[in-house]
Amino acid sequence: MRSEDRVDLFAEPIDVEPAPRLEDGRPPRGLTAQGWVRTTGWLQVGDRPVSSACVAAAVGFLWAPIVAVTLMAAFPVAAGILVVTAPAVSGAAWWFFTTWVRPASSARNIGLKRASDLFAGDVVRLYGSIGPVGRVTAVVRDNNVRVDFHGGGRQTWAPSRVVHVAELLS
Amino acid sequence: MICPGFVRRSWWRSSQGARLALAGLGVVTTVATTGAIAFNGVVVPGRHGSPGLEANLRRGDSVEVTVHKVSEVDSFEGVEPGTGLFVRARVAGVRPVGDCWRAESRAAAQNLLLGKDVRLVMRRDDGSGGDQIMVDVLLPDGEDYARTIVHDGAAPADPAAREDLATVESDARHDRRGVWATSCDPGGTNVTATSAPSSSAQTTTTTTTATTVPAPAASPPPRSSSAPASTAPPDDLWDDILRGGRCTTEGERRTSFTGREMVCVRNQKDELRWRREK
Structure with missing residues (x-):
């Protein structure tokens, strides 16, 4: 049905709070039903995030010798194989987990902003320098700053609070 | 909205330096744990009842051990450096010498084995039922220990375990090396007078003299009675x-x-x- 000024009242509502998107317009892998984005990785060198799969591989490189020592007497071959394969298996397992089981996006921090300087459309870390990311949909400045996020989330921050602005990469 | 727990929020809010420090702590803990496990596995030499290598090895397997105690010419104890597992080994093909040459025989074995990293090749044809494993021993230079010790006359061969050593012992006897240069009966406990020169083939049984160095044979060695006796080597x-x-x-x-x-x-x-x- 169309009104006189040709507005379709039964059309799909226009999304006034668009979800976070990648640069190419695709939805990020870690986008949850609640509207925030799960991210992976907790280390960033310069502007380059270190893949958490690499971190997992390093962890595998550490725990493998422990298990290998205990297995050495009874299963020497298995112990040797474990030391060699554990890093790769650990990294691959983490990659599988963050890609298929609990999808998470990689993201990098591109700057800092005071809460009072935030605007709708900013993509920021919700809790610190790593962790989940949300897209700001509204900012109400009062004594504190009330920030609404896509999906219905809301945070109230002190105006001087510094938040990390992030860029989603996958 | 997401409602993370305290630990997750603290982790997310931590600085990158703090996260790296925590990761470093994890590395140190891991290394310490590895070390603790590794060194706990080392069995104190001589401690009995501990799981040893013999439980994990089969005939033909080989393993390198560091010898820390030589009790006889044919038996010693060692530890595998990689796992710290303790092993008590008996050398195949070598028989212990009688009392008259035991000290010299053990000294020769200690000279070759003590503190050395030797390779043991497992045998399962021991049949003694003891807690020692029957092995062939390769010295650090690749030489066969049993062959070396029999060749030098430091111990008689045990042909029942290794036939190939019979000829080596024969040569040692013929050349009067080691125990074969004395009148000591390698398989017995008594000795003949070591310093009494005699051209007779008849042996005289006495107690051993105070001489620590066995003099050249005064009488023919066992199984070589037809060889001419001589006071000179x-x-x-x-x-x-x-x-x-x-x-x-x-x-x-x-x-x-x-x-x-x-x-x-x-x-x-x-x-x-x-x-x-x-």
């Missing part, structure tokens, strides 16, 4: 001495064929060899 023995051949007792002295005083000393490789006395 065979020339090839002296040649061996002159060539810097292996000796068994540190400090032992002899006069060479040419009248030069020789002494048994430990060389740079920690082996006992004949050298001219300075």
